Amino acid sequence: MTTPHVEEPAMTGTESRKSRWIRRAAVALAALLLPGVVSAVNTVGKFGDLYEARTDSVAVAPAPRSHDPDKPTVAFLTSVSGTNVADLLGPYEVLAGTGWVNVYTVSADAPVVPLTGGLDLVTDLSIDGLGRLLDERGDKLDAVVIPALHRPTGAEVTAINAWLRQQSAAGTLIVSVCHGARTFAGSGLLEGRPATSHWWRMAALRRDFPGVDWRTGHRYVEDGNVITTAGVLSGVDGGLRIVERLLDPEAAREAADRVHWRHYTPGAPAPLPESRLEPRDVVVAINSSYQTGPSAIGVQLVEGTGELELAAPFVSYTEEAMVGRTVAVGDGPIRSRHGLTFVPRAADAAGLDRLIVPGVAAALQRVAGDEAFYLHQKEEFAFDPVLRDIAGTYDVRTARWTAKTLEYTALDFELTGRSWPWTATLVPVLLALLGAACAIVVARFLRRRTP
Incomplete structure (x- = not known):
């Protein structure tokens, strides 16, 4: 006896539309997933722990200090x-x-x-x-x-x-x-x-x-x-x-x-514009996720460097601009200008993209050779050349975001460079297109295999 053929009911218009929406949602999800994963991996990899503890033991005594009870x-x-x-x-x-x-x-x-x-x-x-x-x-x-x-x-x-x-x-x-x-x-x-x-x-x-x-x-x-x-x-x-x-x-x-701070107001606090997030501040997310410039930055520790000169690169390129991760480089402990003791984590700049040397005195002496970048070329507020370097090396918008998060709002010097990190911005777009294309190919393959 021949088994009678039973035809499957045709897909209704509502079911067809629902299927199309599911496919489109899957493609959109795939388009977002790939740049999202890359963003998470890059951000955590470079900035997941800006305060990572040393893995070795350090036995260094601080600089001796004399205490004067007549001073506060x-x-x-x-x-x-x-x-x-x-x-x-x-x-x-x-x-x-x-x-x-x-x-x-x-x-x-x-x-x-x-x-x-x-x-x-x-x-x-x-x-x-x-x-x-x-x-x-x-x-x-x-x-x-x-x-x-x-x-x-x-x-x-x-x-x-x-x-x-x-x-x-x-x-x-x-x-x-x-x-x-x-x-x-x-x-x-x-x-x-x-x-x-x-x-x-x-x-x-x-x-x-x-x-x-x-x-x-x-x-x-x-x-x-x-x-x-x-x-x-x-x-x-x-x-x-x-x-x-x-x-x-x-x-x-x-x-x-x-310290060359030009914004001192005696006896009273200076007014401060109230900042808030703006659409153009997405630049920091682009930098942390897809930055294509130098990201592994050595900072050379030099005896006698000013404390603000030291602080400027370590906080600006990392926590504020989020364009790279810094590491202290040197052949041993150093004393800063006013007697603080710092210990490097790397002996040299091997494997790093860039070596920055803070301090006016260090620039005059060319302590790390001519291939290093000497941050402080003249007497000025220590963060000014950092912002100029971020603008020139990366882009102006990133430098302005850095100033905003530093609460350094009264910039009275020029920032020059590219207006926006266009190459880094293109990366998530290409990743989204790649993710969407992969989703479409997989969907078509599965449909062909479905009886």
Whole structure:
């Protein structure tokens, strides 16, 4: 007996349209998936851990310091998990450069701490060690500076909070720089008080600390023995305000001139335009994901380099511009201009795309030969040549984004270079087309094999 043939019902118009929409959605998903995967891999690979801890042990003593009980004393807090290099070194150079302040870098209990972008600092003292030193000298702490700390451990947070509360009760001036306001707020000492921070962080801070009166529009906010600064380079203004309060306005004016900060406003915070994300700021996502320029950057450590000169490349190319990852290069520990000790991670620039040498003195001496790029060719604010180099080496839009995230809004010099990272922008477009083409080919192949 012959089995009767049963015809499959024809696909209805609704089913046909649904099938077409599914195919189109699959193609669109494939088009987005490939550039998305490449973006994630590149971003995590280059910028996943800007505060990566050393894998070797370092036994280097900090530079010896003499303590003068007739001078005010300022402590700069750091974290074993990482500390923002510009938040720390900007106000540090402002204060140390006066010669009239005892300055110390301290940690809860870590002799070597990572700073942004692969620069390691040998701290001067532990928090307890500073306390013992001051007790021995019959002295007190006049100010504490809190830079942005990168995910401090639970034990650190407990120790830091207890110490900050102790200092606040003693009337010590406490100053946070940029996202250091999160650590400050976490201690409870900002509750009910006005404060500020980096514009990028403000929404999360308002959510997590609703009892703080978060404000924008000024370089710093001052309330009694509390000062909080806006983002990154506002720490220079915060440092100058500390000089005003601990010394005098003339010392602050001299300090501003010494570091070539052209935006000092005596006795009051300068106004700061309120920044927000704009469509053209997508440039940072393009850079972090598809940057085609030099991305492995060595930074040569040279004895006597200024602290701001050191901070400028380590934070700008990495955390701000996101065009590359830096590594400290040198044949051993060095002392900065005002006595901080830094330890390199690489002996030379082998395998790197580029070697940058910060510092005016290093440029004059050509310490790394003629193939290196000497960042600071003349006396000027240390971040100015970095922004010019980012514009010339990468593009102007990236340099302007970098200035925006540094909160360096009053640029009074020209940036020249390509207007936009066009080559890097083309990469995700080509990847999307490739992903869509692969999806179409696979779909047609499967349809042909379907009976």
